[in-house]
Amino acid sequence: MADGAPTSLDEPLIRLGRRRLQPTETVARTEATQQRDALLPFVVISSTYLLFTITDGALRMIVLLHAYRKSFTAMEVTLMFVLYELAGVGTNLAAGIAGARWGIRATLVTGLLLQIVTFGLLFGWEDGWSKSQAILY
Numbered sequence: 272m273a274d275g276a277p278t279s280l281d282e283p284l285i286r287l288g289r290r291r292l293q294p295t296e297t298v299a300r301t302e303a304t305q306q307r308d309a310l311l312p313f314v315v316i317s318s319t320y321l322l323f324t325i326t327d328g329a330l331r332m333i334v335l336l337h338a339y340r341k342s343f344t345a346m347e348v349t350l351m352f353v354l355y356e357l358a359g360v361g362t363n364l365a366a367g368i369a370g371a372r373w374g375i376r377a378t379l380v381t382g383l384l385l386q387i388v389t390f391g392l393l394f395g396w397e398d399g400w401s402k403s404q405a406i407l408y
Contacts, residue, residue, distance in 0.1 A: 319379045326386050331355075333393060343402060351406045 331352075338348050370378040396408060 316375060316379065319383065323379070323382060323386065326383075326390075330386065330389060330393075337393070337396065338405075341398075341402075341405065343405075347402055347406060354406065 334351070334355075335348065338351060343351070366378055366382060369381070392408075396405065400408065
């Protein structure tokens with residue numbers, strides 16, 4: 272009703288201690304919801320990228336310590352990481368193309384899954400391999 276008296280639709284709201292929102296309040300809440308919804312992908316992507324960075328650093332450290340334990344020389348470890356970085360150039364190029372084609376979410380999830388597979392591959396490192404085989408692996 273126009274005089275502000277409760278209608279049958281307002282009665283349940285009044286019983287719950289709520290009042291019907293005015294149109295300007297609805298718009299303000301909608302804008303706040305839209306801002307929160309727009310920020311959510313940023314938070315997810317940033318968190319995933321942070322996780323990706325931490326796991327990449329951990330992977331490098333594990334490989335470095337394993338190579339040290341296997342008595343690799345500094346030059347052999349350097350060669351191993353140069354090959355790793357060159358593979359990273361190709362991987363980043365492929366990830367950029369994949370991100371443009373399929374979106375950032377699919378690319379990040381795929382990257383994280385590949386890192387999990389990479390951790391699993393470390394268990395396949397054979398102690399009987401020559402240093403050349405280990406470096407290429």
